[in-house]
């Protein structure tokens with residue numbers, strides 16, 4: 001029988017890679033998209049015609065129950081979330097409602113309908129926040145430092161409560177940074193790859209950046225969505241930390257990107273103190289041992305390969321006039 005996967009946040013980076021993976025495996029893929037955002041379905045490019053789209057207000061418990069009941073999904077992947085961390089300071093309550101509200105309503109719908117649907121909750125390394133030890137595992141204490149991390153933690157606990165109390169097959173993937181050419185350019189990887197490509201092509205002459213010493217565990221989005229799927233195929237519902245286990249600085253990132261286009265980054269990059277985030281002295285780095293052992297999951301794309309892919313993609317899209325040197329689609 002054909003399996004049905006229901007995905008919220010299908011038009012985002014992870015939604016694209018997860019849809020591709022599931023379609024390749026023969027799933028029927030259904031995206032729950034708010035009626036006001038149906039235009040964003042075109043972001044799925046060649047996949048747009050291969051998935052089904054169900055217009056649903058994620059803020060409506062009734063609409064979600066109806067959608068889950070009529071679709072009877074084998075698996076639900078709850079990816080929908082505002083994902084740019086600094087923006088969560090501007091609208092903490094909206095961030096909380098979108099992240100926690102959607103997770104809670106979907107979990108409640110699954111429980112009330114008595115379905116055996118398996119549930120994936122997209123969690124984030126931001127729930128660890130001000131860590132006291134590195135690397136992090138699913139047992140590391142959670143100390144989020146921003147409204148985004150706090151909202152993700154609330155959604156995580158809501159999922160755990162539904163698993164413990166009602167026996168739902170539900171799990172959280174606590175994902176560290178994962179990137180691709182589909183990342184919007186406000187995130188640091190695409191910001192840098194786009195700048196390096198645009199400067200190489202003579203379309204820009206410099207780039208402003210925040211904290212060059214900030215460190216992250218950067219992996220490839222295509223690898224990380226594979227872990228999501230594997231979590232729902234396991235015998236037991238458990239939470240997993242998903243990351244490469246390797247830390248790099250933003251300086252490493254800039255240097256690797258400009259190396260790809262044979263430029264000396266120090267001639268083009270300037271620090272803008274307004275872009276430096278407060279309270280970022282802690283080291284968020286995954287210990288993915290459990291995922292490697294239980295799920296046989298292993299990241300395939302190295303940091304260097306990832307950056308090369310981003311820069312090459314931005315060079316091509318700029319040359320083809322598909323994006324502007326500052327990133328907007330054109």
Ligand code: G4F
Nearest residue numbers: 083085124125175176177186187188209210211214275277
């Ligand atoms: O690319 P970023 O904006 O991603 P961030 O904040 O780590 O969050 C991403 O990963 C999380 C973990 O998976 C997700 F939960 C979240 O939704 C999102 O996908 O920033 C990465 C690092 C930070 O340390 C930031 O301070 O880069 C540093 N940085 C330095 N200069 C900058 C800049 N980040 C941005 N966006 N722009 C800069 O100019």
